[in-house]
Amino acid sequence: MTAPLRPLVRIEGDTLVVPGLVSAHSHAFQRALRGTTQRAAQTGTFWSWRDAMYRLADTLTPETIADISRRAFEELRASGVTAVGEFHYVHHQADGTPYADRTALADAVIGAALDAGLRITLLRTAYARAGAGRGPEGTQRRFSDGSVDDVLRDLDTLRTRWKHHPRVRIGVAPHSVRAVPASWITALHADAKAHAMPLHMHVAEVQGEVDACLAEHQRRPVELLAELGVLDARFVAVHATVLASHEARMLGEARAFVCVCPTTERDLGDGLPDLTALRDAGARLCTGVDSHVLSDPIEEARALEMHERLRLRRRVTFTPDRGRTPAEQLLVDASVHGALACGWDVVNGDRETSWRPSTRINLRARSLADVSRDDALDGLFYSGSAACVSGVDDAAE
Ligand SMILES: [Zn+2]
Structure with missing residues (x-):
């Protein structure tokens, strides 16, 4: 028996209550780069931006990563986010030696999210090499493990340590x-x-990654992942910027998630993913703040549609499922899809109607003040911002 559908949103007085917003892809420490990479010619591409990020990663300690992450997570919560997927890859000391407590940095980041009032899915990242046939170089030693068994052991430690915490996955x-x-x-x-x-996995963010994959494996990234048998309904492809059309179909057939990070992708000049192909194929979209260049989950969701309008040069680029309005679909992408992608239970499972936390929108906010109640959700996603958020509710379990 399927439980009855709950309405996606409700209005209480001057407040629009929506399912809790989720940022499914974050690297919280990168927030410390704000304002530092927008001028110099040496940060002109994804790869040169990455050099600046590596210089920052070189300096992190358990204390500073906790402080930077806490500020990033507090800002996310104030902008209406209730849960974050933290793609955490700085694991070891600067020379690559593990900390005495191998998961010290992961635990510090989890603590920062809890302090900020967020749920967190700590995505323990595995990193082995600079590229095919090249071991980790420079800063990458902080990210890298000698064998996959080290990664599996850390995953075991983290699962054991946090298994009883209701706000940690x-x-x-x-x-x-x-x-x-x-x-x-x-x-x-x-x-x-x-x-x-x-x-979760970064997939085809830039052309260089696709070219390297073709050279090493004679396959494009999603072709390789399909052949390895890893595409399924728990797989989350982050970015998916440079896909061939049959790769979008492979992700859709697997009911995989695609986490698009529009404010970071445009900041880095990555390019525009073909979201129409992904939606048509059945892939489930969600969004992520990624580099924290901007923290606004409403803007992330809006960009799913607005960037696609620019790419296709037309308006209203998709037909939502189940008779939803486009704004309702953007809300599902920004909340329930993100929750599912981060391993949280949602009401009605695949019917994706809600989950426990909620985000409150102030209908008297300046940008929504003249919008009718019937159009409130459209007003929020096409003309509003995080400034319309009045708070979040996430009762203890
Ligand atoms: Zn990322």
């Missing part, structure tokens, strides 16, 4: 097809399956 994240060999991806997928954990 653990997931696994092979960094990308560039940074881990195929054998690691299959081993990590087996662990994710055995423990019903989400598996």
Whole structure:
């Protein structure tokens, strides 16, 4: 028996109550780069921006990563986010030596999210190499493990340590097809399956990654992942910017999630994913703040549609499922899809109607003040922002 559908939103006085917003892909420490990468020619591409990010990663300590992350998470919560998927990849000391407590940095980041009042899915990232045939270089030693068994052990530690905390989930994240060999991806997928954990992975963010994958494997990234048997309803492809159309179909057929991070992708000049192909194929979209260049989950959701309008040069680019309005679909993408992608239970499962936390929108906010109650959700997603958020509700379980 399927439980009766709950309405997606409700109005209480001057407040619009929506399912809790979720940011499914975050690297909280990158918030410290704000304002520092917008001028110099040396940060002109994804790869040169990455050099600046590595210089920051070099300096992190358990204390500073906790402080930066706490500020990032407090801002997310104030902008209406109730849960974050933290793709955490700085694990070891600067020279690559593990801390005495190997998961010290992951635990510090989890603590920061809890302090800020967020739920967190800590996606323990696996990183092995600079690229095919090249070991980790420079800063990458902080991210890297000697063997996949080290990663599996840390996952076990984290699961044991946090299993009774109602606001913490653990997931696994092979960094990308560039940074881990195929054998690691299959081993990590087996662990994710055995423990019903989400598996997140950067997929085809930039053309260089696709070219390197073709050179090493003679396959494009999603072709390789399909062949390894890791595409399923717990798989979350982050970015998916440079896909061939049959790769979008493969993700859709698997009912995989695609986490788009529009404010970061445009900041880095990555390009525009073909969201129409992904939606048509049945992939479930969600969104992520990624680099924290901007913290506004309403803007992230809006960009799913607005960037697609620019790419296609037309308005209203998709027909939502189940008779929803486009704004209702953007809300599902920004909340319930993100919750599912991060391993949280939702009401009605695949029917995706709600989940426990909620986000409150102030209908008297300046940008919504003249919008009729009937159009409130359209007003929020097409003309509002995080400034319309008046708070979140997430009662203890
Ligand atoms: Zn990322």
